[in-house]
Amino acid sequence: MHKPEIPRATSPALIDALRARFGERLSTSPAIREHHGKDESAFPIAPPDAVVFPETTDECVQIVKLCAAHDANIIPYGVGTSLEGHVLAVHGGVCVDMSRMNNILAVNVDDLDCTVQAGVTRKQLNLHLQHTGLFFPIDPGADATLAGMASTRASGTNAVRYGTMRENVLGLTIVLADGRIIKTGGRSRKSAAGYDLTRLFVGAEGTLGLITEVTLRLYPQPEAASAAICAFPTIDAAVRTVIQTIQLGVPVARCELLDSVTIKAVNLHSKLGLRESPMLFCEFHGSVASVEEQAQTVQAIAKEQGGMDFEWSTKQEDRTRLWQARHDAYPACLRLKPGGRAMSTDVCVPISKLAECVAQTNADLKGTTIPIALFGHVGDGNFHLAIVVDPNNPHDLEEAERVNHNVVARALSMGGTCTGEHGIGYGKLDFLDAEHGNAVPVMHAIKHALDPRNLFNRGKVVRYAG
Numbered sequence: 001m002h003k004p005e006i007p008r009a010t011s012p013a014l015i016d017a018l019r020a021r022f023g024e025r026l027s028t029s030p031a032i033r034e035h036h037g038k039d040e041s042a043f044p045i046a047p048p049d050a051v052v053f054p055e056t057t058d059e060c061v062q063i064v065k066l067c068a069a070h071d072a073n074i075i076p077y078g079v080g081t082s083l084e085g086h087v088l089a090v091h092g093g094v095c096v097d098m099s100r101m102n103n104i105l106a107v108n109v110d111d112l113d114c115t116v117q118a119g120v121t122r123k124q125l126n127l128h129l130q131h132t133g134l135f136f137p138i139d140p141g142a143d144a145t146l147a148g149m150a151s152t153r154a155s156g157t158n159a160v161r162y163g164t165m166r167e168n169v170l171g172l173t174i175v176l177a178d179g180r181i182i183k184t185g186g187r188s189r190k191s192a193a194g195y196d197l198t199r200l201f202v203g204a205e206g207t208l209g210l211i212t213e214v215t216l217r218l219y220p221q222p223e224a225a226s227a228a229i230c231a232f233p234t235i236d237a238a239v240r241t242v243i244q245t246i247q248l249g250v251p252v253a254r255c256e257l258l259d260s261v262t263i264k265a266v267n268l269h270s271k272l273g274l275r276e277s278p279m280l281f282c283e284f285h286g287s288v289a290s291v292e293e294q295a296q297t298v299q300a301i302a303k304e305q306g307g308m309d310f311e312w313s314t315k316q317e318d319r320t321r322l323w324q325a326r327h328d329a330y331p332a333c334l335r336l337k338p339g340g341r342a343m344s345t346d347v348c349v350p351i352s353k354l355a356e357c358v359a360q361t362n363a364d365l366k367g368t369t370i371p372i373a374l375f376g377h378v379g380d381g382n383f384h385l386a387i388v389v390d391p392n393n394p395h396d397l398e399e400a401e402r403v404n405h406n407v408v409a410r411a412l413s414m415g416g417t418c419t420g421e422h423g424i425g426y427g428k429l430d431f432l433d434a435e436h437g438n439a440v441p442v443m444h445a446i447k448h449a450l451d452p453r454n455l456f457n458r459g460k461v462v463r464y465a466g
Contacts, residue, residue: 010049010092014070018052018094021062025053025100036075036095039082040142040330041427042341042391042400048075048089055100057173057181057212064210064455065179067094073458076206078148079121081140083344084425086152086205091458096210098147104128105213113170113187115215118147125216134218137162140421141327147211152423153203157326160246160379161253161285162219164421169202173213177451187215200446205423206457208450222285225253227319228295228312229282230302231275235259235362235374237305238278239355242378244301246351250294254283254323255379259362261336262329262373262386269332270325275309280378281326283319329375333386336371340388343400347411348382348420357414358383361407368403370396382420408434424461432461 018026027033028050037047049072054060067074073093080087089095101117104125108114109132116125123143125136138149140156148154150172155164162168171185185191185198201208232238235257242255257280258266264276280302284294295312302310313319334342349357358374365372365385376383387403389396408418408431418424418431433440443462447454454464 010072010094011070014066014072014094015050017066017070018050018063021066022052022054022059025055027051033095036077036080036087036097037089039080039085039087040342040344041083041085041425042343042389043085043088043426044391046088046090048095049092051077051095051097053097053100057175060096060175060210060212061179061181063094063096064175064177068177068179068453068455071453072455074210074455075457076147076151076210078119078145078151079143081142081144082148082152082425083346083422084419084427086423086425086457086460088426090426093458098145098212101212107132107134107218108187109134111187112218112220113215114218115171115213116146118145118212118214120146122146122149129218133221135221136168136216137219138165138168141330146214146216150202150211150214151204151206153421155377155380155382155421157254157256157283157323157377159377159382159421160255161251166199166202168217169198169214170217171215172198172201172211174201174209174211176209177453177455185215203423205425205461207447207461208456210456222253224288224291224314225283225285225319226291226295226312226314227281227283227322228298228310229274229322230280230299230307230310232278232280232302232308233306235278236355236359237307238280239358239378241280241298241302241305241307243351243354245298246379248297248301250297251284251286252282252294252298252379253285254281255377256281256326257358257374257376257378257383258326258329259374261371262333262375265332265336265373266325266329269335270328272325277308281322283323288314329373330386333371333373333388336373337388337390339390340371341391343387343389343404344422345385345387345404345407346382346419346422347407347416348380349411349414349416351381353414353416354378354381354383357410357416360410361385364403364406368399370399372403377420380420381416426460429461429463
């Protein structure tokens with residue numbers, strides 16, 4: 001049994017030292033602190049004691065050393081789009097906002113890679129790449145920073161074809177708790193040299209060090225792309241279409257499921273007129289002939305499962321409108337309960353268990369009294385529930401916790417995970433214990449080895465008292 005973590009107040013002397021070094025780039029304004037003490041989760045706001053805005057890796061070293069000298073919590077911050085309380089200052093401390101570290105340092109077109117500072121967002125990178133014939137495919141929906149995406153091991157709609165951040169981060173520059181700068185990985189496409197430290201920090205959620213630079217794998221822009229939508233009489237029919245598509249080896253780039261509740265919300269939010277029934281959104285990449293063949297194959301599979309209104313288009317404007325509607329699903333669902341916040345589940349199961357898991361989850365939702373929408377990246381077995389609650393209503397929170405617990409327990413019983421892409425953060429600590437059991441103390445040991453005083457993002461991922 002580990003001792004509970006004890007909040008440690010940030011020393012006024014530390015605030016003075018940071019202000020002396022960073023001037024106006026150090027803020028203790030209540031409004032700025034509050035902004036940095038919340039994310040997209042339903043957790044209460046937990047503002048840091050100060051926010052600092054570095055511009056270089058060397059400045060990050062100075063921040064870490066000053067915080068270490070005063071035993072202060074260090075919370076890395078991208079743009080605050082996380083969903084499990086990753087940026088909440090639950091133990092006070094200093095928030096390190098990486099937004100000014102937004103330079104694209106190198107693009108190596110011939111080698112299909114690039115290196116960026118931590119504050120570069122995925123949209124910023126792809127805008128920079130648009131005339132090179134390359135793009136970065138990982139798309140979690142929000143325009144998150146690339147270091148933040150690495151920290152949470154993000155994935156999103158394109159993961160079924162291009163993988164997650166785990167497969168697409170080649171190397172990192174990191175400031176450790178003692179102020180050392182290390183570089184992990186490299187630009188070669190494979191290496192057998194030593195421990196894979198890059199994979200250790202990808203998904204560490206800012207608890208092991210401060211990522212300041214990221215080297216990423218890039219991909220050629222596809223010759224052609226087509227997007228398709230298809231409505232289904234039931235969720236089960238839609239899910240079985242996905243399973244057959246994957247098992248047949250159709251190289252679908254994106255495959256998203258939205259239930260009828262989500263479609264209703266999206267119609268209102270994005271002013272669309274989609275049939276209010278379970279629906280698949282798909283996208284295919286390749287040559288002109290291959291994307292047509294892929295779309296026709298999926299259309300035939302969908303027809304066997306009762307699919308309706310199958311439409312597909314290669315026009316960029318149609319694809320953009322379609323995927324914007326999909327990305328708007330989360331904010332759209334918030335409109336189901338004005339003033340509400342969403343608790344988002346994030347389970348992922350083996351593809352063979354997907355239909356069973358979704359069916360049992362859907363049955364579990366029939367007795368609920370709060371709005372709950374089901375959607376997700378079913379092409380890789382990952383789906384979400386957006387459980388919209390009044391954060392001040394104990395009944396809402398109790399019901400949301402019950403639903404969340406049930407769906408996670410169900411996924412774990414099927415060989416799945418409590419989080420396919422959102423991470424553990426503050427919200428899934430108990431689920432990490434349930435999923436990994438005796439492996440969790442090994443995570444404690446790694447944390448202790450790299451951050452023995454528990455400086456980085458206290459209270460997240462593992463319960464550890466430094």
